[in-house]
Amino acid sequence: MKSWKEYFERNLEEKRKFFLERSIPENNTELFIFKPLEKNNQTRVKIRILENGDLITLLIINPKTPGFTKQQEQEHFYRFQYDNTNSYGNAGLEFNKRNRDHFDQFLMEGLKGKEVQYYKNGELIKSEVFQYYAENRDKMIPSIITHKKRKFWNRLTKKIFDEIKTIELEKIF
Numbered sequence: 001m002k003s004w005k006e007y008f009e010r011n012l013e014e015k016r017k018f019f020l021e022r023s024i025p026e027n028n029t030e031l032f033i034f035k036p037l038e039k040n041n042q043t044r045v046k047i048r049i050l051e052n053g054d055l056i057t058l059l060i061i062n063p064k065t066p067g068f069t070k071q072q073e074q075e076h077f078y079r080f081q082y083d084n085t086n087s088y089g090n091a092g093l094e095f096n097k098r099n100r101d102h103f104d105q106f107l108m109e110g111l112k113g114k115e116v117q118y119y120k121n122g123e124l125i126k127s128e129v130f131q132y133y134a135e136n137r138d139k140m141i142p143s144i145i146t147h148k149k150r151k152f153w154n155r156l157t158k159k160i161f162d163e164i165k166t167i168e169l170e171k172i173f
Contacts (some may be wrong), residue, residue: 020032056091062104121162122162
């Protein structure tokens with residue numbers, strides 16, 4: 001394999017049963033959208049690659065996990081993301097063995113973590129996304145995603161939620 005596009009096209013098809021639905025050039029990137037072969041699966045994978053060939057984003061999108069989707073949209077890969085250094089480097093992950101090894105493991109294991117969703121009167125108010133970045137699951141820090149802004153007084157006096165749902169991320173990917 002010579003590129004991220006080829007890598008993901010092959011591995012998503014073989015390991016995760018997705019196919020490349022389409023690609024869209026945008027500014028100095030190309031967006032690749034992968035769709036599952038299974039008709040009931042609502043998950044989509046969107047990969048954005050810079051014109052120099054570096055991977056900038058990988059989004060795993062499912063309507064059941066809007067908080068996780070929002071969290072991913074705020075993140076991108078850095079040059080030394082998986083280099084075990086304290087440096088981030090420029091935006092974009094180069095296509096090399098170390099980075100491919102990381103994604104090989106990720107594609108075999110899938111997502112780890114959960115999204116806890118809080119509803120009031122049937123409306124999603126906020127999500128807490130917990131992801132396991134290390135093997136020690138005790139060190140999780142949630143990302144809090146607000147879906148609907150509420151007035152300060154309402155947050156204080158009406159803190160109780162009608163419904164709380166937990167979605168295991170491994171069930172979507």
